[in-house]
Amino acid sequence: MKFKSLFLKELKQEKAWFMYIFPGFVILELLFLSLYKHYLWQCFALSMIFIVVIFFAVIFSASHSLVNEWKLHTSQFLFSLPVRGWHILLAKFAVHSIVFIVFSFIAFFTVYLIAKGQWGESVWIKSTGVVKIWLIYLFVGIPSMFIEVFPRITSNCFMRFRKLIASFVAIVLFIGFFNYLLPLGWKIFSFLPEATFTTSMSGQVFQGVPMPPDLLTIKTATSENFLPGLATWFLFAVLIFIGDCLLLEKGEEG
Numbered sequence: 001m002k003f004k005s006l007f008l009k010e011l012k013q014e015k016a017w018f019m020y021i022f023p024g025f026v027i028l029e030l031l032f033l034s035l036y037k038h039y040l041w042q043c044f045a046l047s048m049i050f051i052v053v054i055f056f057a058v059i060f061s062a063s064h065s066l067v068n069e070w071k072l073h074t075s076q077f078l079f080s081l082p083v084r085g086w087h088i089l090l091a092k093f094a095v096h097s098i099v100f101i102v103f104s105f106i107a108f109f110t111v112y113l114i115a116k117g118q119w120g121e122s123v124w125i126k127s128t129g130v131v132k133i134w135l136i137y138l139f140v141g142i143p144s145m146f147i148e149v150f151p152r153i154t155s156n157c158f159m160r161f162r163k164l165i166a167s168f169v170a171i172v173l174f175i176g177f178f179n180y181l182l183p184l185g186w187k188i189f190s191f192l193p194e195a196t197f198t199t200s201m202s203g204q205v206f207q208g209v210p211m212p213p214d215l216l217t218i219k220t221a222t223s224e225n226f227l228p229g230l231a232t233w234f235l236f237a238v239l240i241f242i243g244d245c246l247l248l249e250k251g252e253e254g
Helices: 002-012 015-036 040-072 074-080 085-122 126-155 162-191 227-253
Strands: 196-200 217-222
Touching: 002 085, 015 040, 015 085, 015 162, 040 126, 074 162, 085 126, 085 196, 126 162, 126 227, 162 227
Parallel strands: none
Antiparallel strands: 196 217
């Protein structure tokens, strides 16, 4: 079985996201866009909440999908196929990443369209800026799938104290990353080029005073504040993904 066939199998297994949840989500977001003139803060707040909900829902869904196959013993079928362990994990995470990308993109631009429609030119952030923020969002969310599933797989390598082991591994990962790896990563990746996000204030009126012609842009964020951290997070996720693959095969053999 090729990776493509395995990917299509996982896509069919998660088809509920696209057949039922996706149409309902699109209808709901369109409803927000049609009602925000009358219920501005309700629609705006719910759209923002969906961005957070999508983040956690897809991450835990990817983890649950793998653990559920382990409980149902369908993972034995996967390991009987002529594919490598990392193919199995990559196919699962690829499908959930697609779900994550599609849903979060719709949610991000719904918030942007509501803000643009209500406040017009007062919303200084451009659509390209929304895409940049969305990419940073993906940069955190997709690697989180690998990291979240690691304690689950570790616990399944042992027959006793599974929940205790899973909790212990999750705590160790959390403390180890923020206390040791992240500070080291800030030093290692300090060479990365700086990128600046700016917003235009040309022609705007701030507190009743028109902005002068020389004040055309304002620096709102710079990559030196977060890019080394994101690079460290990505590297950490790659290492955890390798660990996932090794533990998955070990757990299945055991």
